[in-house]
Amino acid sequence: MPGGRLTQQERQRIALGLADGLAYAEIARRLDRPTSTVTREVMRNGGPTAYRADLAHRATERRAHRRRRPAAPGEAQARPGDHGRDAEAVRAYEETLTTVFMASGTPRMMARIMACLTLTDSGSLTAAELARHLQVSPASISKAITYLESQDLVRRERGEGRRERYGFDEDIWYQSMMASARSTAQIAETSRQGVDIMGPGTPAAVRLEHAARFLDYTAETLVRAAEQARDILRERPGAPSDDGTEPRPGQG
Known part of the structure; x- marks a missing residue:
């Protein structure tokens, strides 16, 4: 399997593969490269709808140049x-x-x-x-x-x-999951509003009702999972519970 950086010709083949609707894995197979290499290349350079081989190649050369140049004063202190x-x-x-x-x-x-x-x-x-x-x-x-x-x-x-x-807040991923759940619930509610507009029992209305039910269930499950995970991970292993008893096996 070839190693090293992608060549300009390989990037052109990636662009052609995206234009043909090929999956990352198939493009990688044709290039004899890891799928992760192709995925990273595309997402780093605009995503599947905006990827351009020439721009991606120039961007990679600029990044390589920045890595070779001496660090500017104070740059090394960024972390x-x-x-x-x-x-x-x-x-x-x-x-x-x-x-x-x-x-x-x-x-x-x-x-x-x-x-x-x-x-x-x-x-x-x-x-x-x-x-x-x-x-x-x-x-x-x-x-x-x-x-x-x-x-x-x-x-x-x-x-x-x-x-x-x-x-980042301590609860960053909890907040992220809750935001995702709210967004999903909003789509469910909007889908349900369309049932009466499209006419109950019509194919479009049935499709909207099914979508609403699925999304409602998904949002509720996500909220429960996020809250349970936060509560469990916040517990200190070995710490007594509120009633003074030791936590049961599996808690915390």
Whole structure:
């Protein structure tokens, strides 16, 4: 199996495969590459609907150039305390994590910030630190942070002086699941509203009713699972319960 970076010809074949509606796995098979390589390449460069081979190739060359250049003053301090980690491995993992967030529907810049905040040991970063680490403009950071705050995915806190810092709430994934459940429930309710409009018993109305029932059940199940997971994971192993008894096996 070939290794190394994708060539421009391989990127053109990826673009052709996407245009033909091929799955990532099939494109990867034809290139004799891992599926993860193709998935990461596409999601890093606009996604399946906006991927362009020439732009992706130039973007990769720019990233490689940035990695070769000496770090600017203060750039290495964007993430204090690297604990002796392999910087290149961390950078590659950050890109993989960004790709996963994008595959779940998160816009690219927001996904990059989420990955950056996830991997920082300090737990939070300023807008300037985010801009420096991601090498983007402060305006891009501000716009992305506003979106993430609206989704309850980041918290804003006051740092030293007047600087604001951004990080993840302890309940970030709980909040994310609850937001997803609310969105799903809203689609269910909207689907149900269409039943009377389309005429009860008609094929379209039946389709909408089935969708509403499915989505209602999914949203309720997601809420229960998120609440149960939060309660269980918040319990301290070995700590006595409220009534003074020891927790039962399996609790906490």
